[in-house]
Every structure is written in C-alpha cells, then in structure tokens.
Amino acid sequence: MQFNLKLFIRFFPQLLNGYFATLKYAGVGILLSLLFGLIIGVVLCMRIPVITFILKWYIDIFRETPLIVQMYLLYYGLPYMGILLSAPVAGMMAIILNESAFVAEIVRGGIESINPGQERAALSLGFGRVHLLIRILLPQALKSIYPSLTGQASYVLKDTSLLTLVTIVELTSVSRYLNSKYLIPGTAFIGSAIFYVVTFWVIQFVVYLLQRRQKWN
Amino acid sequence: MELSKHLITWRLLIVQGLPQTLKLALVSLALSFVVGVLLGVIRSRKWIIINQILGVYLGVIRGIPFLLLLLLIYFTTPIRDIFIASVVTLTVFNSSYISEIIAGGIDGLSQGQFKAGKSLGMNGIEVMCYVILPQVLNLTMPALLGQMVILIKGTATCSAIGYVEITRTGTVAMEAFGNPQIIYIYVMILYFVMCHALTVIGRKLEIKGKLKMIGKA
DSSP, rough: OOOOOHHHHHTTHHHHHHHHHHHHHHHHHHHHHHHHHHHHHHHTTOOOOHHHHHHHHHHHHHSSOOOOHHHIIIIIIHHHOOOOOOOHHHHHHHHHHHHHHHHHHHHHHHHHTHHHHHHEEEEEEEOOOHHIIIIIHHHHHHHHHHHHHHHHHHHHHHHGGGGGTTTSSHHHHHHHHHHHHHOOIIIIIIIHHHHHHHHHHHHHHHHHHHHHHHHOO | OOOOHHHHHHHHIIIIIHOOOOOOOOHHHHHHHHHHHHHHHHHHHTTTHHHHHHHHHHHHHSSOHHHHHHHHHHHHSSSOOOHHHHHHHHHHHHHHHHHHHHHHHHHHHHHHHHHHHTTOOOOOOHHIIIIIHHHHHHHHHHHHHHHHHHHHHHHGGGGGOOSSSSSHHHHHHHHHHOOOHHHHHHHHHHHHHHHHHHHHHHHHHHHHHHHHHHHOO
C-alpha cells in the first residue's frame, strides 16, 4: 500500500489528464468567483436597503454551511424544481456561489477599513456613490486585500476536489478510479496529492513575489 | 412530500445525524486544539531544524484538499475504522491551521512578557503556561472560533468515506423519500444554526476585545 514510483510513472498520463481538468475547473471557479465576489462586495457597500439585507443573508448562508451540502442541493435538488443542468455546471455553480460569498466578505472588509476621509473628500469633489466606490475605494481596498484574495484562489483549487462527489471527473476522481481498479491507494492518492501540493506552492510563491514587489514600491 | 415524511426526516436528522456530527466535531476539536497549540508553541520557538521540518509539513498538509487527505489516511494507513480515520484527518487538517494562529499570536506578544516571566523565577514551560498562552488564547479566540466553524463544515465531508452524520442521514432520507431540494435545505439549516451560533459569539468577542484594547470594558 506504499507509494510506488514505477506505478506512478505508469499512471502519470491519466493523473495528468485529471490534473488538467482540475486546473480548468479551478481557473473558471477563481475567475468567476472573484468577479461575482467583487460585484457583491461593492453592492453591499452601497447600502441599498433591501438588497443589502438579502446579500447579507446570502453571504451568511453560503459561508456557514458545508460546500458539499450546497453541491448536493444543487446537483440533486435543481432537477426536482424543473431546472436540468449538467453535473459540471451544477458543481461549479455551488463552488462559485460559495467562494463569491467569501470573496464578497473580504472585499466588504477591505472597503470598510479605508479611512472615511477618503469618502468625504471624494463626495466633496462631486463624486456619486457608484463612482466613489469603483474609482476611489475599491482600488485602495484591492491593494490591502489581494493577499487574502489569492489565498481564496488556493481554496478554490482545493474545493474542486469535492466535485468528484457529484460524478465529475477531475484529479481526485482519477485517483479514486485508479485505486478502485488496481488497488493502489498509496500511489494513486499520494500521486494526486503531489499535484495539488505543487500547485498550491506555486500559488503561494506567486503571492510571495507579489508581496515583495509591493514592499519595494 | 407529506407532513409525516417531513417529520420522519427531521427525526432522522436530529436523532441519528446530529449526535454523530457533534461527537465527531467535539472529539476532533479537543484533539486538534491540543495538537495545534503544541505545534504553535514549538513553531514560535524558532528552533532551526525543527522549524524547517514543521514548515514543510504544514505546507504539505495545507496544500492537500481535505477530501483527498481523508481518502489518503483512510486507505493508506492501517486505520480501518471510519470514525477514527475521520477524527485523525480532522485533527491533522485543523491543527495545522490552529498552530499558525497560535504561533502568530505568540509572535504578536511583546518580548517583555517572556522577560518579565523569567525575572519572576519561572522556567520556560511555566512562562508559556501561565503568562503567554492565556493572553494568546484570549487574543486569538475569534480566529479559533472561525476555525471551529471550518471544522464543523469539515465533518460533512467525512460522509464521503461512509461516516453516518447529518449529511449522510440526509442522503439516506433522500434515497427513501425523494425531494432532495427540501431535505438538503433541512441539512443546511442544521449546519447553519451550529456554525452561525459560533460566528455570532466570535463577533461579540471581537467587539469585546476591541473595547478592552481602548480601555472601555
């Protein structure tokens, strides 16, 4: 049951295929959840009465329930309500809804931590609420929150492993398949763990480089 | 779905699922807290070689998705009991995050605390237990409660290797009654109540801590 390099090399192409699928899902997930999270975070800060209330509940609900249950709800539940989606769409929808809630909370925190003087100065210069948020507050907030945002990116990468539970083929599914077919748990699971850890470290390294560059500036 | 089936579902979730989730969460919480604090204290000491090894270990654990770690521990180690495998995984996973929180808290305290303790004739362990850790735990309580929420959400993933808790009970009820959209919403409600309670306590503590810092409580 130990890691076997020969077997690992033999099944490397299959794991690599799974890895590419994982990268694809992670890339889509990161881009869309960043986009929606930014939009939701900014809208949240505009303090529009009803919408803010709804968005706050959305964020609380999706942050404080397990992703796996959200995935099951969308994957098994939507067809019962007459909405037929393919497995990848339903699974990715769960990941994106979940992660944009986290991103929105980070963005809101970043915007609220900016000195209120900035807001007053912009208002006195005749900026509207929307312009103020997008042109003045968001750029400043992004500077201080992007480490947490890149951290969230690595969470999306790790979340995609749960897609295997709603029948989507990606890295974890490939290793589960290899294990059930050839009974090689060590090679299959440690092999795919290597892929995940290397990708995670690459992301961490990019964050480190970005932070160092910011310090230089 | 008729009313009786709703009632049976709730009864299943609360009588069968909830105690198992709580058991798993509490046992792994206690273990990961102890292990996490120990690792955090060791990491803050900055012993050269041990710190390097710990850094690599924590980096690896944090790079692996929770589900894959669960499969890895369940299939490649001699542990054959689902409950013990779940506890070990949750402990390994969460203690790595808790250790980072604790190490950060210890680094945040001023060196004067150590020196004052030493000057009162305490040895290193006594200074840690009576001077440093009580302050650190107080300061990091909001972050630790956040980690508890992540732990509770993690227990849902343990249903993937067949541990019967709330999510698994929900799946069983779904297989019997259909209507996954209703049953998984019930499951989400249960998780939401548990996690939201912790989050609210965390927010209250955070506000209290801030008031203490400016000397108003």
